[in-house]
Amino acid sequence: MRRYLLALLTLAAIAWAANIKLYLKDGDYHIVREYKVQGDRVRFYSVERSDWEEMPLDLVDLKRTESEAAERNAELEKDKAAEASVHSNKGRQVLAKLSPIPMVSGKGTLELQGAHSQNVFANPEQEFYFQLSDTERFGMIKLTPKGTVRIVENLTFVPITKEVVEEPTMVPTFQKQLADGGLYKVWPRDSLEPGEYAVVEYTEGKLNIQVFDFAIQPKK
Incomplete structure (x- = not known):
């Protein structure tokens, strides 16, 4: 009371926010809240580990990541x-x-x-x-x-x-x-x-x- x-x-x-799949070139992915490209690195917030992490940009499939994120964002309101x-x-x-x-x-x-x-x-x-x-x-x-x-x-x-x-x-x-x-x-x-x-x-x-x-x- x-x-x-x-x-x-x-x-x-x-x-209502949605998770993002940050795809890797080997077909795997990380579930992230957000990500940023910083030079030759990608900085992202891992939902699984609840922390910020980084990885080399050349390991990330940005085209697939951005394409799927755009489709999902179109559905969000x-x-x-x-x-x-x-x-x-x-x-x-x-x-x-x-x-x-x-x-x-x-x-x-x-x-x-x-x-x-x-x-x-x-x-x-x-x-x-x-x-x-x-x-x-x-x-x-x-x-x-x-x-x-x-x-x-x-x-x-x-x-x-x-x-x-x-x-x-x-x-x-x-x-x-x-x-x-x-x-x-x-x-x-x-x-x-x-x-x-x-x-x-x-x-x-x-x-x-x-x-x-x-x-x-x-x-x-």
Whole structure:
């Protein structure tokens, strides 16, 4: 359970990064996050070893690497955080459009529209990579489908102190900073069961939460 002063929710975009195959001329390859050609050397960030490495340029098949990377980049798009709404005894209101947020006593829920996410993954150990512009916290939560919505978390409003008590269903994760500049990786400690989830990013001390929803559905 976390306590935050109730504040305006700001939506932002989170990019889903993809690994790159750095091909070698012998047909083998390294899985890398990024690479740079520096003179007669290639410097790359190894996903497997989570560190920067180098190798001679003449060992690398740059043409094949760049061709495949271009094809994959064409398929990638920056997805906006899902629009959340607060559902209380006063009705349902889009959180991002409320300033200030009306504080009423009682219970409520933070919800996403739609019973299922459009972002579907088959891998129950799916890794997510994203860039943070400031020092923020992030994690993974399990969503609860209910009719035509998915519940992000339960809320309790405390008018006297102008606080809201949040009760999300957190998923234990591993988190790692991959490079300077705020590139992070987050992945579940245990395989995820089929269902609805979200990667969330929030600012400590504020209800400034950004929700990127996804679903786990094994291939049939």
